[in-house]
Amino acid sequence: MTITYQHLKDGSAAEARAAIRAGQYQGHTAGLGSGVLQANLAIMPEKYALDFMRFCQRNPKPCPLTGVSDTGNPMMATLGQDIDIRTDVPAYNVYRDGKLAETVTDIQALWQDDFVAFALGCSFTFEHALQRAGLPLWHVENNTTVPMFRTGIDTVPAGPFSGKMVVSMRALPQDRVEQAAGISRRYPLAHGAPVHWGDPAEIGIQDITRPDWGDAALVGAGETPVFWACGVTPQVAIETAALPLCITHKPGHMLITDVSENAEVPDYRT
C-alpha cells in the first residue's frame, strides 16, 4: 500500500514516520509534520564522529546540530518518540570514499555497530516563520527547489572536514530584509540569521541566475537577494573528507522529528 503526500500532509509527524518506516511513503518531506523540526542526516563510523561534531560546533550556521545518537544505537532518543534512523527517513544517499554509491529507502542492512547518526536543523523551520510573517518565498510559490550556491567563504575545518560554505538564496523586498534577518536569527537550530544580503559577488557568487544546486529563482525589481547558510555545506565537507562509508538523507527527504519548530532546545520531551 502506498500513502499519498496529500494524505500525510494533514497528519502528525508520528503518522508520517510510520508510513515511511512501513515503506508506504518514499517522497519528499516539505510540509509534512506541520510545526515540527525537520533535520538533515549524516551517519558515519565513530572514528570520524568527534571531528564531525567539532566541525558542526565550529560552523553552527550551516551545521546546527540538533541530535546525536549513541554509538551503534539507531534510536534518536532526544528527537522523538520511537525514531529509528535506519527506517524512518524516506530515502538515503550512501557515499563510499566520498562518492555517491547508491540511493536506498532503508539502511537496516548497512547499519554498523560503530555508526553514529547526526541530525542537523534545516531551513524549513525559518521559512515557515518567514511565511507566518507574510514574507513571500518565490521558490515555494513557484513549486521549485530553493537555489543554492557554493560561496568563497571558508568553513572552519575540523580533522578531515573542510570546504566552502554553501548558501541558499531567497529574494525579498528591500524594505523587509531586516525583518527577515531578525525573525530567522531566532532560529539558531535552523541556520539562524542570513550570512549575507546584497551583492552576491561579495561572497564569491559570480552568477545569481546559475545556482550550483536547486533551481534558479527570480530576483524581482525592488528585491534584494538574501543568503542563508545551507545544510548542503556538511554534505560537501563529507564528500571532501572522502570517508570510506557515510550515509546522508537524500536531499529534500528529511528526518521528521517530534521537536517543536519553536523549541528552545532540541528535545521533544521538554
Add this chain to the structure above:
Amino acid sequence: MTITYQHLKDGSAAEARAAIRAGQYQGHTAGLGSGVLQANLAIMPEKYALDFMRFCQRNPKPCPLTGVSDTGNPMMATLGQDIDIRTDVPAYNVYRDGKLAETVTDIQALWQDDFVAFALGCSFTFEHALQRAGLPLWHVENNTTVPMFRTGIDTVPAGPFSGKMVVSMRALPQDRVEQAAGISRRYPLAHGAPVHWGDPAEIGIQDITRPDWGDAALVGAGETPVFWACGVTPQVAIETAALPLCITHKPGHMLITDVSENAEVPDYRT
C-alpha cells in the same frame, strides 16, 4: 609583579589574558574583559571527548558548548586571538578518579597529546543583559556568589556522563520575571531562558535558604525565585563519571574569550 583586579577591570580581554598567562593575576574574572563571553572549562582525554560532547549537545541549557580544541592542541582558535588553554585561565582544578586532587595556576606540565579542551558559556553574559535592562541582582549588589542548587531534574545521559541538573537562583520582582525570561532566552550560549520559576519544591529544591554551592540570597517580598541551568552541572557529571584525569577551571576563575557577548555564533572572527 602582580596586577590588581582594579587595573584589569578597565582593560581588554587580551590584556587580562596576558596578565593571567604571565602569572601576574590569579583572581576571579567577574567583570573583566567587558562585553565578551566568559567560559567554563573542561579538559579530558580524547577517549571521553565524544561522549562529553554528546552530553553537552543533549543538555544545551546547563552545557552550552562554545568552543572545542583539536586533540592535543591547546589553542582555542575560534574563541580568541592567541588563547592557550594551558596558561590563560587564572586557576584550574585537577580531578583524578572524580576527586579534586589539586588546584594549580598553569597546566603546561599536565598537558597531554590526547587532551581535548571544551569551553562552555557562563551566566555572566545573561546577567549583564539583565542588568542593562535595569533588573536588580541581589548577589551582585551584595558582592556574594549566586546561590546554586542540585535539583531533581535528570540530565540526558551520554556514556559515563549523567546526574541531576544544577541551577542558579536569582530573585526578581514578580512582574518582571517574564521580561527576564525573554531577555535571557536570547542568549543560548549562556544558559538561555530559565528552567523554572516559582515554587522551588517543584524542581526538587527543599530549602531555598540553603544552597548546595554559593551563598544564600534573599528572596524579598513581592519577589519570585527564578532558576537558570548552571555550569556546575557538567562539573557534577564529570565528578560522577570519575575519569582518571580531568581538568576544569576553578569556579569563578573563567576563560575570558574575544567573542562578543551578543555574538550569534561563538567565533571571534565573525
